Each structure stands twice: as structure tokens, then as C-alpha cells.
Amino acid sequence: MNQNNSSQEASQQDPLFPHRQGLGLSEQELHRRQALNQLRALGIDPYPSAAFHRTHSTQDIHRDFKDVEVDSWSSVSLAGRLMSRRIMGKASFAELQDSTGRLQVYINRDELCPGDNKDLYNEVFKKHCDIGDWVGVRGRIFRTQVGEISIHVEEFVFLSKALRPLPVVKRDEQGRVYDGFTDPELRYRMRYVDLVVNPEVRQVFMLRSRMIELMRQFFNRHGYLEVETPVLQPMYGGASARPFKTHHHTLDMPLYLRIANELYLKRLIVGGFEGVYEFARDFRNEGMSRFHNPEFTMLELYVAFQDYHWMMHQTEALLEEMAVALHQQTALKVGPHTIDFKAPYRRVTLYDSISEKVGVQVDDLDETALRQLAQKYRIETDVSMGRAKLLDALFGELVEPNLIQPTFVTDYPVEMSPLAKVHRDKPGLVERFELICNGKELANAFSELNDPLDQRDRFEAQLALGLRGDPEAMMLDEDFLRALEFGMPPTAGIGIGIDRLAMMMTNSASIQDVLFFPQMRPERHDG
């Protein structure tokens, strides 16, 4: 009986798509494949190679012909994806979408097909053309009775046939959305579809791109050099995090995907560059959340002969300029808050920020007193936590979430900052700031440690932590120490979380909304 079944299948097999047999296509997919066959039967190539010459984008037409008189309107050609069709017998309206927007086109049977053969309208357009297809049109611009700028189509060509149906999202005059494509999983897994049907998604990524471009212009204007440093590193460093580990076959050695590029950029400062920056893709093998993706982008910048005070000025200047360039104002709506990026930002020391909150000056409290304070606020502690970790916990629980407006928190305990220079006049602290905004860390910066002997001591302290079981303790990087021993000028450095900044600049609630392809579990394909 199996033989019967298979011969039956073979006889039903579509000769044009033998490899597609038995794939469980939906009715609509089958229909589109049939349309593809029909187009070829009519001598139309559904995937032509020839370039299509466009005279205008949809945006060009909306802009250029907004106030122009009818009789002066000219012939144009444009291309786009067919997003809707309204067929009314011998005439139809359709909407074309290109990268700049949408434009309505009007297709009249007898104008598209002046001769006796009406196939191009009746067959090709009405029957074998579907929402999602890429088409090119040429025709005259006109305004409909309701006043909408449209194209009178005189030529119509297929550019690419879509075999899967696109979710049809409709909007009424008030902009209300009907039948939206909203399932977050589907949107992230099929970002290409999300981008086609949800125009606000395109806006977010265009803003992100402009944001990075603005930063690049800002840094270049100051004379800093954009550089590239290794992603595959024999030794990871520059941050406290668990790395991804991989292996190089020829060298037969382990390699790590970078968790930061700090130590490489400082080597370049040793080498004599006076300002270097890199938009670095970093990788951290840690939890995922609304704020964390395993790979993310960090801007790191190092400038010789400067310190962390200067870096605060530079940072607030950058962010103010960015807000104005992107949104024409410094005050931005972010979730329920309005955040004002106008410089200057508040500066407060780590100690003062905690002291304000708890009503006790914490500067001179010892470990026992800090632990009691933490317990008073029901903050979990454990015996392995030293003074620095306790301060960090107090800050993270009590202060950070409440810092909505941009705030520089300065002067951290030396144990928490193995790459930062000791404070010029506060023993036990380093010259470091974090920029906190909307309750989250947005940037982290120091006067960079350039004393090679101190740096060696700090690394050794990290090694000791590692031996006690801290998985995030840094490795001792001999080559980096060698570089410092050749002499690094005083340097200010900063790391800015680009994804989080993008979330803020685009008012996005999740990091997945500012990454084209956020990390997800593999999709299950049954069978």
C-alpha cells in the first residue's frame, strides 16, 4: 500500500516544484506558487535580473508634488512592495511601499492595456499579483477626488514574487492599528516581516544608526581615531564577567570572545595615539533579560592627558548634543519619565549618594556596620561580601533605581575598580564615575591606572579573588603590564553601553527592541 501512496503522490507532484512536494504548504502559499507558474506561462519573469530605473521614491513624490498644479505634473517611475489592493472592476487602487514610505497607485484597465489584450490587467495584476510582491510602475502623477496624490499607472512590471503571505496590518484615518503583527516571538524571529509591516520598528533602527553616526562624528571632530582590536583574545580582560570560550584548531589553543576591549585600547595609548575609540561588540556568557543580550555593543574611548573630571564634561556635552540632534530637544520621554539630557548633570559621590538615602554618613563605617545597615533595609548579604561589595549592594538597592535624571556617581572603593587610578586625595578610593540614568548604568569611566606596579598589585588581588572562587575575577595580563611599564600617559577612559543608550534615545522598553536579531532559543522545526 505504500507503493500505491507514493505513486499517487508522484502523479500529483508539481513538475515545477518537485522539491517542494510534501512540505505542508498552506492554501495561500500554494496559490502563490500557482500564480508564479501562471506568470511564467504568460512569458513574465517573476524574478527579472534587469535593473529597474526609478525616478522617484514615494517620499520624493509626496514632497515634490504636494502643492503642484495638476496640469504640470509629470511622468515618474518608482518601485516598491505591494501592501494593499482595492480592486473595483476595470480600475484598482493599490499601495506601494519603499524604504521612504507608501504611495497610492491607480491602475485603470484601458490605460494599462490600450490594445485588445487586457491580460496585463485582468490576469497579471488582478489574479497573479499578491500583497507582498515587489513591483515597478511608471505613470503620471495626479490627485484623486479625495485629494490624495497617486500615480496613474501606464507601465507595470514584476520585480519579485512573494511566496508567503505577509501579515496585513491596517490603519484607519486616526492611525489606529487593526490586525497588527504583534507577537513578540514572531516579530523577533522574523524581523524582516516586522520591518515590513511595522513602520515604527524601522524608525527605531534608523534612530539607532543616526545615534552611532553622531557619536562617530563627535569623536572624529575631536581628533580621536576609530580603531579595531581583537574580538578573539587569548586572555579576556577589561571587565568582570564570564566569557565565551572557543578553540583555535591550527594554534591548538583556547581563545575567548572579548568581554571588553579596554586593555587593547590602552596599549594603543602607550603606542602614542592620543585619542582612540571603538564601537566594540562584546560577549558575556551571562543571564539574558530585558537589559541583557549575550552580545552587545559598547563604545570605549580613551583620551591621553585627560582625567575623569574632563570626561564628565565631555560625556554630558555628547549626550546633550545627541538628544538635540535626534529629537530637537534635550528633554526626552522615556517610559513614564521625562529625562533631560541638558548639561550639566548632577555629580554626587558614591558615599554621599548612599548617605543621603540612609540618613547616616557611610564614609567611615566598617564592614560590620555596613552589613547591619544592609540588613536594616532587608538587603541580602553573605559572609564573603567585603566592604566594597556591601557598598555596591546598598547603592544598587537603594540609590541606583531612583536616579532617573542623568547623574554622575563618583569615587568608588579601590577593590571594585582594578583598572582605575587611585584618587588624588581620597585614600581607598579611585577616580571613577558611573553615569546613571533612568535607574540604570549608562557609562563607566576612570582616570586610567597607568602606574604599572600598582596595576600589578591590583591584578594580583584579582587573582586572589579568583582563587577564592570569584568567577568574574580578572586574569593577570602580563603583556598589558609590559605595555604599562613602557609608560602610558595620564589618560581618561569611558565605556558607554550603546544598546542601553539606544533604548533611551528611542524610548524602547527592551534591549530586544533595539537589536535587529536578539538572541533567542533555536526555533523548533518539527520533523
Place this chain on the structure above:
RNA sequence: GAUUCCGUAGCUCAGCAGGUAGAGCAAUACACUUUUAAUGUAUGGGUCCUGGGUUCGAAUCCCAGCGGAAUCACCA
């Protein structure tokens, strides 16, 4: 990693006192030469996430798994 919620047509969703499925849009057919969430008439379309269990009978109840979302914990 913990907790809560979710998974039904291409899309958005309803259905759940247990009786093997519905709507709108999309699709198909017909009508319609300035519509715009076009309209009218008709039609087709579903492993109800997967696998077990209870039951005469499961989309619905129970268990396990897979996937997703939200909240919480650590890192940016």
C-alpha cells in the same frame, strides 16, 4: 535560575459548566472605471504547541516537555 501568564486558520483573537471548532482581516470565485480599514454575494482554509493521563468522549480537566512574554536575582 525562581515565580506568574500565554501557545486555536497566513495575521489579530473568541471558544473552555468536557460532546472533535468560530469571527474580522487575508485567500479563492463573481460583480463593480477615483477607492482608501473600499463594498456586496458566495466559497475554501485548522497535527486547536508536543507527548502522556483521566473519560464513552479532551482545544477545554490533570501531568510532563518545548517555545514565548512579564516580574525578580547577577552582569552593560
